[in-house]
Amino acid sequence: MNNSHRRIPAWLTDYLGMAGALGLLLLIFGLSTENFFSAATFGTIANQIPDTTIMAVGMTWVLIIAGIDLSVGSVMALSGAVLGVALARFGIPLPVAVVACLLVGLLCGLASGLIVVAWSLPSFIVTLGMMEIARGATYLVTQSRTLYVSDRLEMITDTTLLGLSAPFLLAVLIVLVAQFVLSMTVFGRHMVAVGTNETAARLSGIAVRRVRLAVFAVSGLLCGVAALINTARYQANPNNGIGMELQVIAAVVIGGTSLMGGRGSVVSTFFGVLIIKVLGTGLAQTGAQEPTKRLVTGCVIIAAVVLDYYRRRLRKTGTEAAQ
C-alpha cells in the first residue's frame, strides 16, 4: 500500500518535525515582536544553549537506560564552585582547576551510579539525594558567597571559530559524538537493550550494572563540562543551576526521548533545548513576565509528549484497540 513511508527513515522525519516546530516558533516570535530577528536576540539564545545542551546529552543517555538524574543542576553548581574556589581562593593554576572541576562532576555521577547498581535502587530517589548533597556541598565550599572568576576563564567564552563561540561548538560536538555512540556503537546498543528489557539484556550477556554505572558517570562528567561554561559566564555562584534539572528533563522529553527507557535521540534533544530556549527568550521579548513564561513552557512540554504519543501510534501501524 503506502510504500513511501518505508523509504524515508524514521529518524529523518523526526528531525524534520522538530526543525519544523522550531521554525514555527521563530516565525511566531518574528511576527509578533519587532526586533526578534536581531543579533542581540540570537546572541542571548546562543549564550544560554551550551551548558543546558551538554547536560541534556547526559540526561538523554540516562533516560534511555530507564533512569533519571535529578542531581545535574546541583552537580554542575558544585563543580563550578570547586573551580571558583580553586582559582580565587587557592590560586591553583587553571589547567589543574579545570581538571578538578571535571573530576568533581565525574565523582558525583559515579557515586550516584554505584549506589543505584549496588542496591538496585530507583535512580529517582538516589539522585534526589545527590541533588541535596551536592547543593549543600556547594554552599559549604563557597561559604555561600559568589566567587568572581570569569575574567580568568575568558578564553572559554571569547574564543570563536567562524563566528560561533567555543562553548557552542563544544556543545554541538558533544551532541554529535553522543549520537554516534548511541546509534553506532556496541555500548550504545547495550544502553538501548538495558533500557528496553533489563532481564533480557542480562540473559543476553550484557553487563547491565556496568552500563548503568558508565552512563551515570558520563552524566556527571558532562555536568562538570557544563560547569566550566556556566562559571565562565555567570561566576561561581552557589545558586547556579537551581531548577535546571527540570529544564533539562523538559528539553529531553520535548525531543521525544521516552521516560520509560529504551528510546531516544541526542540530536532530537538538541532540538528540544533550542525550542525551550527560543521559547523563553521570545516570551521575554514579547514582554511576558515570569508567570506567563512558566505557564506557556508548561503547556509546550505537555503538548510535546501528547504529540509524541500520536506520532508513535501512527508509526506502530498495528493499531491496538483499547485493552
Add this chain to the structure above:
Amino acid sequence: MIGSAGAILSVRRICKTFGPVRVLHDVDFDLNAGAVHALVGENGAGKTTLARIIAGTHRDDGGGMTLNGQSYRPAGRTDAQRRGVRMVMQELNLFPTLTVAENIFLEDLPRRFGVINYRLLHRRAEELMAAIGLRDLAVDEPVGNLTVGSRQMVEIAAGLSQDCRLLILDEPTASLTDRETCLLFDQIRRLRARGVAMLYISHRMQEIKQIADTVTVLRDGRIISTHAIDTLTVEEIVNRMVGREISHAPAARTAAKGRVALRVENLCAGPRVQNISFDLHKGEVLGLAGLIGAGRTETVRAIFGADRLTSGRIYLGETAKHVRIRSPRDAIAHGIALIPEDRKEQGLFLPLGVDRNIAVPNLSRLSCAGIISPAAERTLARRHIDTGAIKCAAPDQPAETLSGGNQQKVVIAKWLARDCDVLIFDEPTRGIDVGAKFEIYAMMADLAARGKALIVVSSDLRELMAICDRIAVLSDGCLAATFSRNAFSEQTINAAAFSRHTATFRTQGAAG
C-alpha cells in the same frame, strides 16, 4: 450478515491489515454452541489476529460478525466480555506484582464494604485451581515469581473464572505437560456439556484430535477448509496447513558419544533445585523432563548463572575444568547459551526490530573497535530470517508485532548466531507450528552432529523421546531417574516424574 442456523457466532468476510500487510482475507466461519472448534495454521497464518478480533482486542477493517443472531462488533475486551466472549491469551497477560488469586479474579474481586474480601477470594481461587490441577501453588504468591507453565495455568484459571458463552483458548497447552493438559480437557468437556462454544487454537495435532469436534485450517490469512474432526487424519490436516507435503520423521540420531562437555555436581539453588548431578557429552542431546514446578527451568537457569547457586560445582570442557559462573555473562564467555522459556520477558526486546534482537548477543562479532558495522548486522539478520523461516514484513519489523511462533524463532536465531559449545533450550518449540518444529529438530540434530552438547527442557514428552539421546527426569527439585534412548517409555518416565511429589498430588495426577 445472516448467521447459519445453530451458530452462536458467525464471522463473515472479516479482513484485517496492519499497515501495508494484509493478515486476514475475507474470513468466514461459524462457531456452534456446545462444540469445540479447532483453528490450526502455520505461524503467522493469522489465528491469533482472528481470535483477538472476536475477543475485542483488535478491530476488523471489513466484514461483520453476529453473536446469537445479533450484530456484534465489540469496542474492546470488556465489551466482548459483557456479551459473554472471553479469551485465554497466547502471550501471557498477567500482572506480575499481583498475586495468583488477584490475577484470576481481577475483574470481579469479591468485596465487602468496598474492601477486598481476601478470605473469600482465596477460597474461590483455591477451588478453581484445584479443579485444573494446580493444588501445589500458593494463591497469594505474586505471579511474577512463577514459571511460564504455572503462569499459563493461572491465565487459564482466569479465563474459566467467569461464566461465558464463547471461550477462546489461544495455545493454552503450549507449555503444559500431559497431566495438566488432561485436567484442562476435563474442564473443556464440562463447559461443552453446558453448551459453551469454544475456539481452540493449537499446534499440537494429537490434542486437537482428542478434544475438538470440528477443525478449520487457516493459511496465509485465508480459510482453507472446515471439517468434522473424524473425517481428517493428522497428516491431512498438516498438509492443508502448509499447502505441501512435509517429511515427518525426525532425523535419525546416531549417538556418537564424545567426551564430557559439561559436568554438574550436587547443584543446589533454592527449593526447586536439590543436589542435581549429571554429565553432558559432546554431540549429545539430553532431555530434562518433569512436571510443571519440578525445577527444570530453575536447574538450567542455575547452570547458566541466571540464578545464584547455593552450592555445587560446574565443570566444563574436555579437561573438566572447574568454572565459577556468577552471571549469564560468565556463562556465555564459557560458551554456554540459554534460550529462555519466556520469550516476552526474558528473550526479546519487544519494541526493537528483528535485526536488532538477533544482533544483541553477537555484537562483538559485528563490530570493530566497538563500532557496529550496519552491513554485517543486516547480513546476519537476513541469513537468520531466511534459515529460520521467520515471517516478517521487513528485518526491522518490531518483534512485538510478530506472531507468537515467529517471536520464538527470533529468540532461537539470536543464540544460534553465536557459536556456543553447550546450548540449553528451555521449551524451544513453544508456540511453533508443526512444520517449523521438524526444522528445529533437524537443526538440533545438526548441532549435535557438529559436536555441540545440547540440553532440552520440554513439557512435551513425545518431543523429548524423539530428539534426545538421554532423558533426565526431575521430580520435586530432585533428579529422579535418567533413561537412555533404548529405555525410553512414556510410562516409566511419567512414573519417575511423579515419584517424589506428595501422596495427594500423586492420586490427583493418577485421576487426571
